Amino acid sequence: MKNKFFLNIIKILFFSAIAALLFNTFNENGIPVLGEEKTYPTYESGSGSVENLPPRQVTLSQAFEMFESGEATMIDARDNWDFADGHIANAINIPEFSFNPKDGKVSALDKERTYIIYCGSDDCDISKRLADQLYKLGFSNILFFEEGFEGWMNSGFPIKLGDGNVE
Amino acid sequence: MWNNLLTNSNFQLFLRIIFASLFIFSGGTKISVPEEFAVSISNYRLLPIELVNFFAIIIPWIEIITGILLLFGFFVKENSFILTFLLGVFTIMVFIAMIRGLNIECGCFGTKGGQKVGLLKIFENLIYLVIGILIYKFSKYHKILLK
Incomplete structure (x- = not known):
């Protein structure tokens, strides 16, 4: 009984994860599965404050x-x-x-x-x-x-x- | 008498409707915008950056699929176990964020109009945790319980 219980849990989680990853692949708002460290541009002097530039x-x-x-x-x-x-x-x-x-x-x-x-x-x-x-x-x-x-x-x-x- | 009530199939159905709809709703608000949810998760600063996206992708699906299965009475013990466990983890995350003094949205139901982490959220979660445990403990071990 106990074994079956955990086996079922694994099956449900596995099925959900597959569905999620498939959906993510075809979703236009999908994101990469592995996150990455965000990178920032470097500052060049004289680029001024005219435009709204990212950090x-x-x-x-x-x-x-x-x-x-x-x-x-x-x-x-x-x-x-x-x-x-x-x-x-x-x-x-x-x-x-x-x-x-x-x-x-x-x-x-x-x-x-x-x-x-x-x-x-x-x-x-x-x-x-x-x-x-x-x-x-x-x-x-x-x-x-x-x-x-x-x-x-x-x-x-x-x-x-x-x-x-x-x- | 308590035992009779708690094992009563109509009462169990009532509990399942409350508990499952919480997760179906919560998963539904996050499922199509994984990026926002990923930001919410990373705000807690508990997971390494590489894993954040993976969980942001699969958690809403686990919530919805398990929620629907639970609602219709499939694998009630298994699904209530998964969701109660998940809710327990969320509650601990909110608690840790709170004692660390993080001023963040909990990200529980998507990011728009979200709640801040705090005691109210924890209290709310504890009530739902009790419901989850009641379903897990007192539901009968049938594959299909919708009747």
Whole structure:
């Protein structure tokens, strides 16, 4: 009885999966069965903010240049306690985990301005996720850099160390 | 007396209609837009990116096929087991998302007008879990129970 029970379950699941995969093949909204990491274009200086471009990747030195010239504002996508430990000088903290478009911090941003988003280090992806979210809200100049706060700090670029107290 | 009620075939049919229609509806809203559902799943950040699409493709079909079979009384124990298990997994996912403080849509019934993850969703799921367990436990082992 028990064996038959699980055998039936396997049959039902197998049949459903076959039907699903067949349908997906012929569905015009079908998606690839194996997901892939999303890729982003790289930033070319001078491409301007005229068009509504998807998030682009900048190098650490490009990010620093734009930071120093005041051309871009940095956005820290990490949690507020990470931010409170230390962050890029003058960065705004918008934790991606609890991202809410109606939040005051988000609505205070200027959609035309250039923002550079970062997170912890090169193995986090919340900067990209936040970039996608802001792009969806109509921000036209969203950039991010892969190296994150760790890479920034290791290059000796200006940071602000905090006392760890969450505001 | 409880046992009589719970094993009563009309009462079981009633439970199956509620339980199965939940999944048929939920699968139906997701079946033709796997991409949106894939985004919902990836928002939970529990599955590696390679597996997200696969589950986004097959879960709506499992929900619909098992739901229909259950509704019409085919393999009631098996199908109620599958759906209760699935619902249990969903509930745990919502719970994990909640304690991690994720501000996301649950993606339970497609992405439009969706509910946010939270206690209300978990409470709702627990009620359905009880219904699923009642069907699994008290339905008679027949292939066809629609009568």
